[in-house]
Amino acid sequence: MSTPAPTTPTIQATSAPQGAGTSSTPTTAPARSSQREGGNSLGTFGVKSGLAQMLKGGVIMDVINAEQARIAEEAGACAVMALERVPADIRAEGGVARMSDPQMIKEIVDAVTIPVMAKVRIGHFVEAQILQAIGVDYIDESEVLTPADDEHHINKHGFKVPFVCGARDLGEALRRISEGAAFIRTKGEAGTGNVVEAVRHSRAVFSQIRRASVMNEEELYLFAKEIQAPFHLLKETARLKRLPVVNFAAGGIATPADAALMMQLGCDGVFVGSGIFHSGDPAKRARAIVQAVTHHNNPKILSEVSEDLGAAMVGLTIDGNLKGGLMAKRGH
Numbered sequence: 332m333s334t335p336a337p338t339t340p341t342i343q344a345t346s347a348p349q350g351a352g353t354s355s356t357p358t359t360a361p362a363r364s365s366q367r368e369g370g371n372s373l374g375t376f377g378v379k380s381g382l383a384q385m386l387k388g389g390v391i392m393d394v395i396n397a398e399q400a401r402i403a404e405e406a407g408a409c410a411v412m413a414l415e416r417v418p419a420d421i422r423a424e425g426g427v428a429r430m431s432d433p434q435m436i437k438e439i440v441d442a443v444t445i446p447v448m449a450k451v452r453i454g455h456f457v458e459a460q461i462l463q464a465i466g467v468d469y470i471d472e473s474e475v476l477t478p479a480d481d482e483h484h485i486n487k488h489g490f491k492v493p494f495v496c497g498a499r500d501l502g503e504a505l506r507r508i509s510e511g512a513a514f515i516r517t518k519g520e521a522g523t524g525n526v527v528e529a530v531r532h533s534r535a536v537f538s539q540i541r542r543a544s545v546m547n548e549e550e551l552y553l554f555a556k557e558i559q560a561p562f563h564l565l566k567e568t569a570r571l572k573r574l575p576v577v578n579f580a581a582g583g584i585a586t587p588a589d590a591a592l593m594m595q596l597g598c599d600g601v602f603v604g605s606g607i608f609h610s611g612d613p614a615k616r617a618r619a620i621v622q623a624v625t626h627h628n629n630p631k632i633l634s635e636v637s638e639d640l641g642a643a644m645v646g647l648t649i650d651g652n653l654k655g656g657l658m659a660k661r662g663h
């Protein structure tokens with residue numbers, strides 16, 4: 332694919348306000364996109380962002396092989412993220428982290444019926460072309476991999492497959508949407524098993540949305556400049572009182588309580604990577620996290636599903652000694 336011509340997103344979004352605590356119900360596993368079968372019905376921003384709506388209320392789990400993908404599906408994951416190493420291992424092992432082997436991704440695609448996502452490096456539009464050719468359901472342009480371009484993100488409008496991108500605040504989220512991202516996840520700090528950054532980023536997004544929602548047009552122009560966001564997307568976000576696309580939390584979620592915390596803060600769902608397959612009993616923990624997202628407002632159920640889960644992943648504190656540094660700072 333040569334450099335695709337940008338198009339302005341036609342925003343289609345739900346009108347439910349975000350950040351005030353939601354009561355999302357679990358989705359049934361969404362059907363895979365026609366992309367996999369080589370269909371050409373994907374492509375408009377409305378279709379791509381609409382597909383992501385089907386994942387709301389769900390848990391997307393990182394998996395590194397077909398066996399883990401089956402465990403994730405059986406546990407009730409709404410999608411899986413195929414990657415060679417979970418973020419905790421990328422962080423521990425270091426080196427350049429790239430798109431996974433297409434053969435491994437295809438094995439995961441063949442192993443499950445739920446949607447399969449896979450990651451490309453920030454700015455690496457050729458990795459994205461390859462993943463689109465394989466027929467993955469979503470591409471994650473991810474700071475968890477080593478960036479390929481320290482200035483430019485991929486122009487995502489030219490792809491038929493929907494993209495998910497990370498953000499630490501509202502400006503970053505709206506910049507990604509203006510490039511064509513149909514799905515936003517707050518970045519958190521992947522591979523740490525420490526939820527503090529996920530909380531920080533989600534709170535930042537929601538509080539900026541709340542501020543924007545009471546601004547008049549003149550104030551919104553100034554705020555758009557301040558947070559480096561496209562004005563028309565900021566205005567739409569202020570009107571909707573939420574991001575105009577689905578917004579999951581990611582990075583450091585390791586327990587059912589962490590997952591429920593992110594949902595009560597107002598996220599539409601969660602990504603969990605290292606926290607499941609770096610724990611003592613991945614299948615049990617995976618099921619518990621799915622239950623916790625579904626019943627995130629019910630402390631009694633949260634207490635039941637949190638019992639006897641075996642060892643949680645060993646977490647890392649976020650400080651100057653963090654091995655691998657802050658992944659969330661990649662891309663801006």
Ligand SMILES: O=C(CO)[C@H](O)[C@H](O)COP(=O)(O)O
Nearest residue numbers: 521522581582583603604605
């Ligand atoms: O990059 C991701 C989402 O796109 C990872 O799935 C997510 O951030 C995993 O982080 P962790 O291992 O801390 O759960």
